[in-house]
Each structure stands twice: as structure tokens, then as C-alpha cells.
Amino acid sequence: MNRMPIGQYIPGDSLIHHLDARVKLIAFILLISTIILTDSVPGYCSLMVLTAGLLFVSKVKLKTALGFIQSLFLFLMVIFVMNTLFFDSAQPICSWWIFHISLGGMAQGANVVLRVIFLMIFSSVLMATTAPMEAAFALKSLLRPLQYIRIPTEDLAIMISVAVQFIPVLMEETEMIRKAQTARGAKFESARLREKAASVMPLVIPIFLGAFRRADELSLAMEARGYRGGKNRTQNKQKPLRKQDILALLTAAAVCFIQAYAF
């Protein structure tokens, strides 16, 4: 049960840990754009080098960064197969009814899968190196312009950071309920699709009920500790960006630029 939860902050002392959270968020967005702009083999190779460098600098273990693979494996497979089967290509290798298997389709599938994997690795690194409240604060300050169209950015930031920190708790609970329902004869492992689908309901309903109960208790606990919305709270002073923050930002922008034009 005590495997490393996905998206957990891991306190550390690396260069990335010490970067301003706002910088990390912007750099993250830049890197995502880089991933989306990449679609060639050399492009992916250079992304791989970039990832390795990032993991090295942030001292995040590869195991942590790839922790999601296990739970997303099926999802990735489905994406790949769907793309392979349904991608409309000029020269299919073989065709049957509505299915066309083609090299182009396979390439497209691989493309999407690789993008998701890189995206997950980058977000793992972001989450592992940024404390949740720090991230919430960064989010709040980046969303500040939205205040002018009356969006409560403070509440939004708190909501997101609280929600994120409940992911491991809910996943543990899901696992527990799954086991409990298996013990009562639910057929999650069944090969027959009908039985598999029927077993989803007894899993989903308790999870939702549990989540609502947790939310209720958490809101009581937050209120008991004096939470009354985003206003009247201690405002973290806006710290100016330091040299290394600006450097990191420039690096991310440069990587994005080079990646987009070179490959």
C-alpha cells in the first residue's frame, strides 16, 4: 500500500527545488508547448536528453518520474491501437472494413503516446519539487489578471492545491474498496466485458460517497481553523525573481525555441 504516491511533493535541496514556483509553472508550460511542437525522431531524442538533464538537476528519481506508467499503461495502449487502426492514411498496409493499418497511423500513435509520457514526466518533476501551498501561491499570482473579470483566483488556487493533495488519499481508498468488493465477489478481473462493466458501479459509488464525506469533514476542519475564503489571509510578499530564476526561465524559453525550429 505504501508505494510512492503519484504527484507527491518530495522535500529536497536541489536547484529546481529552490527555484521560484512561478518560474517553474511558466517553464512547465513552455516545456509542454515544446512537447506538442515535437514530432520527429531527432526531436524526441533531444527531448530525452533534456528529460535526463532535468531529472539529474532536480535529483528526482527516474522511478518516481515514471511511477504513473503502471496505472496509465492500458490508457496508453488504447491510444496507440486506436491511432494505428483508425488513422486515415494514403497507403494502408492492410485494410479491412473500417480499419486501416498504416505506417502513418503507427507513427501518429507513437507520437501521441510519447507526448503523454513526456508530459507526465515533466509534471511529476514539477509536483515533486514544488510544495503544494507554494504552487497554489504561484498559481494565484499567475492568475491575477483574471481577477479583473471577477474570477476568485485566491479560492481557485486553494481549491486546486487541496484537491491535488487528496489524490493519493483517494487512490488508496479506491484500492481498498476494490479489494473489499473483490472479497464480496465483484469480478474486476473478469475477461468478460459485461461482468467487468457491471463491477464498475460498486466501485464508483462508494468512492464518490467517500469523497463527499471527506470534503464535508475537510470543509468543517478548514472553517474551524478560521478559513473564510481567500480574502483576509496573510499575503505572501511577492518575492522578486532572483538571478537563477531568470536564468532558468531563459533556458526553458531557449529550449522551446530551439526545439520548435531545429526539429
Add this chain to the structure above:
Amino acid sequence: MLQNIQLVIDTAIADAYYMGKILYPENFKDIEPEKKINANHIPQTCGESENVSIFCDRVYWKAKTAMVMRSIDGKGISYSYAFEGSIDLSLDDVSICIAQGEMVAILGHNGSGKSTLVKHFDALLSLQKGSLKVAGLDANNTDRIWELRKKCGMVFQNPDNQFVSSIVDEDIAFGLENYDTPIEQIPSKVSEALALVGMSGFEKKSPHMLSGGQKQRIALASVLALEPEIIVFDESTAMLDPEGRKEVITTIRRLHDNEHKTIILISHYMEEAVFADRIYIMKNGRILAQGTPREILTDQVLLAEARLLPPLPVRIYYDLQKAGIILRHCPLTEEELVEELCRLN
């Protein structure tokens, strides 16, 4: 010298008398306030139980703190959860009075209304009927609700559902930030709160990686950071293993003894209530009885009526009595039981 001692005793007894009159009106109604109170009144004020040690407990508890301040002062509180027009009262005309620095246990069967009652203390439920003052603030006054919640902290049952951050120091800072604490003061307040629960050095840990007892102590530290006068524990030990329960109870007792916090403890475990100064027993939304642990926990009939099980030493006492072995006093703790058993020879 002798005169001084007499004076101290007289003051303590007079204090106890006035406090007793507030807390136990029925036992004190026969005594005129004008009469000079002296040690002769002790057996009478104890009512039927005629037990001097009970009164001494009260005097001790009374003399320990200046008991004029009342942390909780509630009269005629009634509450019903609206359920499709049903008018089942979860609380039915409850009056409760808790002195500053007192440790009070509220015991009761599931659904007896004890959780509903304490949710009023923190203004998490608004008063439907009756009056309630918490730390001198009117719980009905919605303008000062935030002041009230600062004075009265609350630790809940499930440790996992109380954390807003996955880092200990951020979670403790959450409460402080809600009260607009200057950012420079936050780190020192966080480490003070952690020291109070004996968990210094856990600032950068993740609550999810800690044991149940440690999680609850972190939740307690989050409450303590706001320096409340009253701390309510709403079955905070119910989900813990025996080891964690012991950790939390030891911490609670230390806060009561050293920090002089008013403690309100809701629990299923009679063994925890033994350490309280006073116990309230609730049943069906009413207060069934109140008194010192020695009065309440040794009363088999009363506990049976409230559908509670007496603590193990008390059960052993009565079982031995059935078997013809009579101990001199009914023991409350295991140590007392051992002592009594040794005295048999």
C-alpha cells in the same frame, strides 16, 4: 503560619462553594450563601454520596485555577437536523458549564448528540434555541464568529480529512494565514506549536507518511498554532491504534496540566475519561448526569442506562464483589486496581 493555612483552606472552600453552586445547583441548594462556609459543610455538599474524597477532588480542581472564568456557558440548547419535516431533537434542552482550565469528558452512545453539542462550541452549527457563550463571546453573534473560532480549536476524528497541505509546516501555517498573521512570525509560531505536541523537526515531512498518532498530533499542532483557550477533541482517538491513542492522550493531558488549556474530550473510551476533571454523560440529546470520574464511572446503573461500559478496573471491582471478594475502594485506573488487590492480603 497556622492562620495563613486556615485562610488558604477557607478561601479554597469558599471558592469551591461558589463554583459548586454554579455547577451542581441541586447539591448546594440547602446551604445558605450567607452562612460562613467551613470544613463542616463538606459532607453535606456532597449530597448522597457522602464521599469526602469526591469533594476534595472538587476543591483541588477548584483551588488549582481561579475558577471565576467560564470557558463554555450554555443554557437550554436545543437542535434538530431538518429531515423531511421530522422534528427529532438531536439536542434537547442541554445546559452545560465548563470552567476555564478544566478538562471535561463528554461521553455517550452513538447518536447521543455529543458531536452535535460540541459543534455549537465552535459555531460550526448555529444555535436554534437557547444561549451559548464561548470564551466570553456570544455564539449567536455572527460578526464575531472568527474570533470565537480562534479561541476554540477543534480536532476531528479522521486525521486524513483535516490536512490542507501535504507538508506539515504549510498545514500548520494555514490557520495562521487565515488570521492574517504577519508572514515573519509564521515560522516561529509553527515550530512552537510543533514543540508543544512533541514533534519538533517534522516541519518538512508529509502527513501521509506519518503514523495515526503522529497525524493527530500534527492536526493538534495546527489548532495550537492559533493559541486557542479551548480545544475540543471530537473522538480524535477513535481511529487510532492503542499506541497512537496513548500518544494523543498523553499530549492532551500535558496541554491541560502545563498550558492550562480548557479541554473538551468526546470519547467512546471510558479509560480516557478517567483523567478528566469532570464528566458529562449524554443520552438521546439530553445530559443524563455529570460529576467527577469517580462518581460517574463507578456508577454501573447510570452507565448501563447510557449504554456505556465501565472502565476495566471498575468492571473487575464489581465482578470480584459478585464473587464475594470486596475491595475497599472502587479503583478507576489499573494502578489503583493493583494497589487494591495487593491490599487484600
